[in-house]
Amino acid sequence: MSEEGQGPLASSSAAGQEDPPSLAGPPRLILLPPEPDPEGPPKKRPRADPETGTVRLEERLYGVLCCTVCLDLPKASVYQCTNGHLMCAGCFIHLLADARLKEEQATCPNCRCEISKSLCCRNLAVEKAVSELPSECGFCVKQFPRSLLERHKKEECQDRVTQCKYKRIGCPWQGPFHELTVHESECCHPTKTGSELMEILGEMDQTHKKEMQLYNSIFSLLSFEKIGYTEVQFRPYRTDDFITRLYYETPRFTVLNQSWVLKARVNDSERNPNLSCKRTLSFQLILKSKINSPMECSFLLLKGPYDDVKIHPVIYHFVFTNENNETEYVPLPIIDSVECNKLLAAKNINLRLFIFHIQK
Numbered sequence: 465m466s467e468e469g470q471g472p473l474a475s476s477s478a479a480g481q482e483d484p485p486s487l488a489g490p491p492r493l494i495l496l497p498p499e500p501d502p503e504g505p506p507k508k509r510p511r512a513d514p515e516t517g518t519v520r521l522e523e524r525l526y527g528v529l530c531c532t533v534c535l536d537l538p539k540a541s542v543y544q545c546t547n548g549h550l551m552c553a554g555c556f557i558h559l560l561a562d563a564r565l566k567e568e569q570a571t572c573p574n575c576r577c578e579i580s581k582s583l584c585c586r587n588l589a590v591e592k593a594v595s596e597l598p599s600e601c602g603f604c605v606k607q608f609p610r611s612l613l614e615r616h617k618k619e620e621c622q623d624r625v626t627q628c629k630y631k632r633i634g635c636p637w638q639g640p641f642h643e644l645t646v647h648e649s650e651c652c653h654p655t656k657t658g659s660e661l662m663e664i665l666g667e668m669d670q671t672h673k674k675e676m677q678l679y680n681s682i683f684s685l686l687s688f689e690k691i692g693y694t695e696v697q698f699r700p701y702r703t704d705d706f707i708t709r710l711y712y713e714t715p716r717f718t719v720l721n722q723s724w725v726l727k728a729r730v731n732d733s734e735r736n737p738n739l740s741c742k743r744t745l746s747f748q749l750i751l752k753s754k755i756n757s758p759m760e761c762s763f764l765l766l767k768g769p770y771d772d773v774k775i776h777p778v779i780y781h782f783v784f785t786n787e788n789n790e791t792e793y794v795p796l797p798i799i800d801s802v803e804c805n806k807l808l809a810a811k812n813i814n815l816r817l818f819i820f821h822i823q824k
């Protein structure tokens with residue numbers, strides 16, 4: 465069960481997702497979780513050559529092509545406001561998500577014109593220009609065209625971080641590629657005794673087992689007699705507190721002949737989620753109909769057929785009664801804050817809910 469779940473319905477071009485064919489760089493880079501950036505925060509670009517007093521063309525282009533929000537060179541898609549101000553995909557989505565949290569129209573930080581997915585477009589010329597600019601490898605500090613940098617950092621750089629080949633039997637060593645051969649020749653893991661290795665492998669098996677348990681329990685749920693699923697659409701609302709808060713609610717929907725509602729909140733209703741970089745969503749399932757006897761259910765939220773959000777499946781469990789018809793708020797297991805911002809930036813959040821009725 466891969467996260468990419470590329471069924472025929474998962475095509476990203478469906479339902480007007482902004483995902484035009486990328487002509488520059490790897491497509492859909494925006495969907496990847498942020499890697500710990502070995503380059504660290506954007507460095508101040510050297511202004512002028514101290515000897516000649518001139519600024520190199522590349523240096524001048526950095527200033528022209530950088531994102532006007534984070535001032536870094538965009539790594540993937542570049543968007544522009546109607547006045548042409550450039551924003552990297554991450555900043556653009558972040559602005560839209562922030563505006564949603566504050567219930568404001570998102571605006572360009574430079575000219576205050578309105579921005580949205582329909583008002584802004586990609587700028588392919590800038591994306592291509594950026595991919596041609598030299599860029600520094602964070603490991604060896606040499607310069608490469610941006611378009612070649614990814615490969616250099618993954619496969620060619622002598623200083624890239626690598627792991628010992630005995631990682632599979634528990635060696636935790638990590639280090640620069642050029643030290644790998646020496647480490648592996650001295651690594652103590654291949655000389656460990658059988659019983660020492662058995663212990664290490666046992667621990668690794670435990671982790672693997674937990675993952676397998678999840679998938680196995682999904683599979684066994686799938687053979688239940690009563691399974692219902694539906695597409696659910698969370699719509700944004702504001703609380704009527706003094707400082708209003710964003711929350712989401714779905715219209716009533718029917719699954720397994722009962723009427724239900726889902727609610728979701730951001731950062732567990734923290735007062736000012738827009739001040740924090742970490743974004744999470746939690747949700748609760750509410751049974752709206754009256755039932756004759758307690759209803760024991762497992763439920764599971766997954767990505768909807770037309771959305772591209774990355775969710776780790778988690779099965780929740782609850783016994784619904786007429787008195788106790790709401791689950792606690794439980795985490796919506798989105799893989800990270802970037803994915804969460806993508807959901808917030810969208811108008812509605814579309815997911816698929818499965819409910820399994822457990823009958824003993």
Ligand SMILES: [Zn+2]
Pocket residue numbers: 531532533534535536551552553554555556
């Ligand atoms: Zn940016």
Ligand SMILES: [Zn+2]
Pocket residue numbers: 545546547548549572573574575576577
């Ligand atoms: Zn602007």
Ligand SMILES: [Zn+2]
Pocket residue numbers: 601602603604605606616617621622623624
């Ligand atoms: Zn390098």
Ligand SMILES: [Zn+2]
Pocket residue numbers: 628629630631635636637647648651652653
């Ligand atoms: Zn090792």
